[in-house]
Amino acid sequence: MTAATPPIAARRDLSVTIAPGAAGGGLALFVPAHAAIEINGEHLGIDPATARPARVCDRYRYAPTWGSLVHECAHAAHTRWNRAACTEPEVMAAAVLLEESRIEAAQLRRRAEDRHWLRASTRALVFADTGGPEAILSAPPTRFAAAHQAALLLARVDAGVLDPAETTSAATAIETILGRALLRQLRTLWRIAHRLSDTNTHGMLELARRWFALVGPDPHATPVPGSPLGRAIAGTLGDIAKSVASEPVPADPDDVADRAAAARDAEDRDNDRAGAVAGKVFDPNAPRARWRATRAPRANERAAARVLARGLNTASARERAVTKTTSALPPGRVRMRAVVAREAQRAAGAVPTAQPFTRTTRSAVPVPPLRIGIACDVSGSMRRYVGEVASAAWIVAQAANLAVMPAATATVTFGSAVIPVTYPATAPARVTEFTASGSWEAIDTALDALDGALGLSKRENTRLLVIISDGRFEPEPRAAAQKRLDRLRASGCAVLWLATGLLPTPLDGATVHTLTDPAAAADTIARAATAAVRTA
Numbered sequence: 448m449t450a451a452t453p454p455i456a457a458r459r460d461l462s463v464t465i466a467p468g469a470a471g472g473g474l475a476l477f478v479p480a481h482a483a484i485e486i487n488g489e490h491l492g493i494d495p496a497t498a499r500p501a502r503v504c505d506r507y508r509y510a511p512t513w514g515s516l517v518h519e520c521a522h523a524a525h526t527r528w529n530r531a532a533c534t535e536p537e538v539m540a541a542a543v544l545l546e547e548s549r550i551e552a553a554q555l556r557r558r559a560e561d562r563h564w565l566r567a568s569t570r571a572l573v574f575a576d577t578g579g580p581e582a583i584l585s586a587p588p589t590r591f592a593a594a595h596q597a598a599l600l601l602a603r604v605d606a607g608v609l610d611p612a613e614t615t616s617a618a619t620a621i622e623t624i625l626g627r628a629l630l631r632q633l634r635t636l637w638r639i640a641h642r643l644s645d646t647n648t649h650g651m652l653e654l655a656r657r658w659f660a661l662v663g664p665d666p667h668a669t670p671v672p673g674s675p676l677g678r679a680i681a682g683t684l685g686d687i688a689k690s691v692a693s694e695p696v697p698a699d700p701d702d703v704a705d706r707a708a709a710a711r712d713a714e715d716r717d718n719d720r721a722g723a724v725a726g727k728v729f730d731p732n733a734p735r736a737r738w739r740a741t742r743a744p745r746a747n748e749r750a751a752a753r754v755l756a757r758g759l760n761t762a763s764a765r766e767r768a769v770t771k772t773t774s775a776l777p778p779g780r781v782r783m784r785a786v787v788a789r790e791a792q793r794a795a796g797a798v799p800t801a802q803p804f805t806r807t808t809r810s811a812v813p814v815p816p817l818r819i820g821i822a823c824d825v826s827g828s829m830r831r832y833v834g835e836v837a838s839a840a841w842i843v844a845q846a847a848n849l850a851v852m853p854a855a856t857a858t859v860t861f862g863s864a865v866i867p868v869t870y871p872a873t874a875p876a877r878v879t880e881f882t883a884s885g886s887w888e889a890i891d892t893a894l895d896a897l898d899g900a901l902g903l904s905k906r907e908n909t910r911l912l913v914i915i916s917d918g919r920f921e922p923e924p925r926a927a928a929q930k931r932l933d934r935l936r937a938s939g940c941a942v943l944w945l946a947t948g949l950l951p952t953p954l955d956g957a958t959v960h961t962l963t964d965p966a967a968a969a970d971t972i973a974r975a976a977t978a979a980v981r982t983a
Contacts, residue, residue, distance in 0.1 A: 448463040448465060448486075451516075452516075456520035458482075458524065461523055462482065464484070465485075465512075466487075469487050471485075474574075477519040492509055514568025521554035524554065526550055538659055542652060542654070542655035544599075545602075548598065548603050548641065551565050551608050553645065569603060573684055576595075583677050584674075584678065585673075589666055590663065592676060593620075596617065597634075602641075605634065613686055617683035619679065620676050620680070621679075629661060636661075717934060718904070720895060721895040723899070726899070728896035728900075740879075741878060744841055752841075756849035773802035775789075777804055780805050781803055781804060816854065816908050817850075819855075819856040820911070820913065821913045822860075822893040822897060822913070822914050822916075823840075825860040826888055826916075827883060829883040829916065830882070830883040832883075833881055833882060837878055840858035840868050840879070841869065857871045862883075863887045865892045866881070888920045888924055891931055904940065910938075911940070911943065912935060913945065913975065914954075916951075917948035929954050932954050932955075936956050943958050943971075945960055946959050947962050
């Protein structure tokens with residue numbers, strides 16, 4: 448616990464003692480003269496030998512005790528006003544009461560992540576400041592007792608520790624005793640206290656004197672077992688404890704950092720793997736790259752490429768950003784009010800700061816580069832689609848070359864091996880034809896190749912992955928491909944699945960379109976690419 452205090456208390460000289468009977472038998476105590484915090488270990492609730500307070504998740508097992516430590520650290524950080532300046536016991540008691548919520552408000556302004564632990568300790572702190580559960584249940588319905596509970600509970604709402612809904616029953620009981628006008632005056636005092644600096648001794652004592660003037664001294668009234676005030680306070684504290692118990696445990700910064708580092712390492716490994724696969728698949732010197740037959744593009748294919756290029760250009764056209772600036776000198780439009788203000792400043796002998804000229808500047812909004820990867824299944828069931836898919840691959844690649852916006856495409860087939868059809872950043876002069884007779888689907892390798900070649904997982908691009916398949920894969924490549932598709936979707940890559948066959952089984956997460964007409968493949972891909980550009 449001592450090792451955890453420097454960031455919480457913003458000081459490195461504190462020492463923590465936790466043992467049964469410490470803090471004078473109370474809950475917790477900060478001793479400024481010795482820079483020491485004492486915590487009563489009787490409230491720990493676990494075997495001390497099992498405590499690992501360096502881990503945030505472990506602190507949840509003894510959250511009230513840890514919250515008490517945070518509360519005392521808040522005293523160590525923010526209780527800096529001079530208590531010796533007051534010689535009136537009643538006024539000092541009021542100042543100490545107001546200080547309870549003031550230091551928690553200051554702590555949350557400095558460290559918002561401590562709210563969970565302060566909430567967890569609220570019940571124990573209120574019990575400690577009131578005399579225990581039995582004393583609360585027997586709290587007499589006096590003005591002094593109601594004001595005391597208001598400072599402990601309702602002031603913590605304004606401090607940001609508790610939620611208003613959690614203290615509704617207590618607030619109703621307190622207002623019944625104090626009256627709305629008096630409660631409003633007391634709330635004004637603690638709200639002012641929340642805004643005081645840590646060293647404002649005069650301000651704290653003045654607020655305490657005003658509090659004492661409104662509330663008066665402790666009447667030492669006889670306890671009233673089962674009083675409405677006591678039941679409301681006890682019920683409110685129980686509700687707060689249940690609410691805190693249902694909250695998620697705050698993340699451990701070390702765990703967050705470890706997970707972030709592991710995610711970065713995994714992303715680096717995935718990028719390295721994809722880059723290596725792309726280097727092999729798209730190697731222009733690989734023998735398999737010369738196995739494919741080619742043909743000249745038809746007139747309708749050339750026309751389709753031009754239409755798609757115009758569609759991409761239209762989708763990428765955006766309204767220009769408008770920026771308005773002011774200046775003391777032309778060019779620009781003159782604002783007469785600013786001219787009058789400038790002349791008035793000059794006549795008064797002040798430095799003129801008014802800027803009478805306004806100018807509107809319009810600049811083009813850059814469009815992220817478009818990357819389209821197409822993966823076509825070449826198993827036997829895809830035989831009737833290969834011609835149109837080869838045509839669609841050429842059309843998309845040619846349109847990317849003709850479009851004004853920066854774009855690149857690549858197409859591969861996957862069966863027992865992954866073979867390129869069109870290459871990245873290359874406008875193929877001829878249409879590459881292929882056949883479909885494979886008995887294995889290396890779709891995971893195909894996705895790696897397209898990712899490594901086009902950067903489909905890089906967020907700075909507008910990306911679209913198109914998979915044309917019936918989805919009938921072996922379990923091993925299917926599971927590997929699902930992981931790669933999930934990774935691409937998590938990075939923002941759009942995934943379009945053109946499903947074929949009678950009972951297609953696409954991977955989870957893809958936008959599925961049933962490809963009933965092979966001739967519609969190019970048009971469907973074009974619409975998906977245009978939609979991806981418009982939503983980038």
